[in-house]
Each structure stands twice: as structure tokens, then as C-alpha cells.
Amino acid sequence: LAKTTQPISMDSYEGQEVNITCSHNNIATNDYITWYQQFPSQGPRFIIQGYKTKVTNEVASLFIPADRKSSTLSLPRVSLSDTAVYYCLVDQTGANNLFFGTGTRLTVIP
């Protein structure tokens, strides 16, 4: 399993766009990049997944450069309810045997 590196914590004001970058230098050809969100006292929740270029859904966007050695999760116009820990995962099995690092603790400030 490729390991990932992400900032331990980030602060942002409400209404701003937040970009969380994840490094995964050892990513393999078959690996997908997946982001999960975890609120306190809850299980992680799937946000977005991609393989290359850009993926967008109703919650976030995921930017992956051509070399795939990093990825950036973009949260548009964050609100207080976006305060959570965000995990970047790289895995070739999609959703099985997930390897979670320590994640990025995002705090949204009023």
C-alpha cells in the first residue's frame, strides 16, 4: 500500500475555498486516490475518488497531476459543518483493506 503524507491541521474561515494536498510518491499504476471525511464520534464517510486529472461531485473536487504523485482535495466555500478530519488514501483495491494515515484536521472558523 502506498503511504501518504498530508498536513496535520488546517484552519480556514467560513466561505473560503480550502485545498488540502496529499503526497503519495510511491503510488502504483493500479492505485486509486480516495478521500474520506470523519466527524467526531462518527465513522469515516466517502467524499471523492479519482485516478487522474480532475474529478468533481456535489461535495468536492479532486485534482490529480499527470505524475499522480500528489493530489489536492478542494472544498468550495466551507462552512462550520465542514470541520472534520480528512483522510487521503491510496489503494488499488478500491474500498478494501483501507490504510488510513493520521489525516488532516480542518477547523472552520466563523
Added chain:
Amino acid sequence: NAGVTQTPKFQVLKTGQSMTLQCAQDMNHEYMSWYRQDPGMGLRLIHYSVGAGITDQGEVPNGYNVSRSTTEDFPLRLLSAAPSQTSVYFCASSYSNGISLNTEAFFGQGTRLTVV
């Protein structure tokens, strides 16, 4: 459709006691797994199952047993609880068709276990 249901939500055990953490999913997912999460850390895989009758060890399997007699249920057993097993336990399930990798895992709400 309840998703992934874990019981109990909270449990206190004495050292040496045994108990079973229950996990059930109603999404007909083949793949189920158990994770533990210690304070300030990410989730670590304990055991997983790719289908009924098939289980395997994850990253931190010692002290835990699992079985998978049905598609829906995947209980986690602690045979002799130790303080080091104090943690929050999460069960997850996902659809695994062996071809598409674009799948997501669904997690339960967790069981907070304290061993004294």
C-alpha cells in the same frame, strides 16, 4: 436501508472479560472489515472478510477473532480483553465485484470500548 449497524455503542469491560462486538449490513455487500481507532490516529485494519465463510487478518489482528457465517453479519470477538484494546471500533462494508475499483466503504457509527 439502515446501512452498517454496530452494537453496542459503548461498552466497559474488565481485564480478562470476553465480549462480541456486533456488525450488520443490509446492502448485500460482499466485503466487510473491522478497524480500530486510537486517539489522534487514523483507523487500523483488524480483520476483514471477502465473503461468507472467508476471513483474513489485517494490520493489528492479535487479541481478536472474527467469523462470517452470513453475508449480513461480521462479529468481532475479544476473547480476553486487555487495557491496550481500549479504542473505538468501526465496522465497514463495501461492494466488491473484483473488476471495478471505484467503490466506497460504508462505515458504522462505531463502538467505544473501555477496558479497565
